[in-house]
Amino acid sequence: MQASPQQLVFELPHRAALGLEDFLVSDSNDAAVALIDRWPDWPVGAGIIVGPQGCGKSHLANVWRLKSQAHVIEASELDKAIVPTLAAYGALLVENIEGTRDQAALFHLLNLVREQRLAILLTSAKAPGDLLLDLPDLSSRLKALPFAVIAPPDEALLRAVLVKLFADRQLSIEPHIIDYVLLRMERSMASAQVLVAEIDRQALILQRRVTRAVAAAALTSMGFSLPGDEENSQ
Secondary structure (H helix, E strand, O other): OOOOOOOOOOOOOOOOOOOHHHOOOOOOOHHHHHHHHHOOOOOOOEEEEEOOOOOOHHHHHHHHHHHHOOEEEEHHHOOHHHHHHHHOOOEEEEEOHHHOOOHHHHHHHHHHHHHOOOEEEEEEOOOHHHOOOOOHHHHHHHHOOOEEEOOOOOHHHHHHHHHHHHHHOOOOOOHHHHHHHHOOOOOOHHHHHHHHHHHHHHHHHHOOOOOHHHHHHHHHHOOOOOOOOOOOOO
8 A cells, every 4th residue: 555645754854054154143143142252251240031932042042052061951840959960060041040949959959150260151041130039148249240131023133033844854835835824824933943954844745846835734744723715726
């Protein structure tokens, strides 16, 4: 029995580029880029990048990690027993501090950063003043740190990101298809990544180049309503 195109599509891993040359700058993220560029001249040796999931904060944080040779740890993995070991690295990237479980450990780590003049970059989905923390001293310490917000991407940045994501997958896309999906997709970096992957998958299933019809199939599969759209391959 012959396999269908659907059965012949394999989910292959796609590696995201996370270097400085791959980070696109616009008005929505230039404050966060400026914060990273100021290192190592941070007045208190620490900074926070704030933004929603998929906004690019981990990518930008990785740019700093490459510059500083920092050790990376998820905030949820912090434990007071390992804080001295972490401090020995000299530079640290602590991701997603809104998920901190051991708040005393993070407070102790920030104290060591200040006392030993270490470097630390924190990422968070929420601004320091919006974090729900049980430890007042930690809340005060975080509020005192410089932070920069990555806002939702503007149209120019989202367009550039889509072009780059397609190029990373070696997909040639006509400009009118970018226009088409921009008007219909959720306006976030995370959505752009998922959508491009789904368009790639639909093109493989349908065994054709990326057309508007392929893009429409991907948008529909992701739950976006396309009233009045014609299923054609313009």
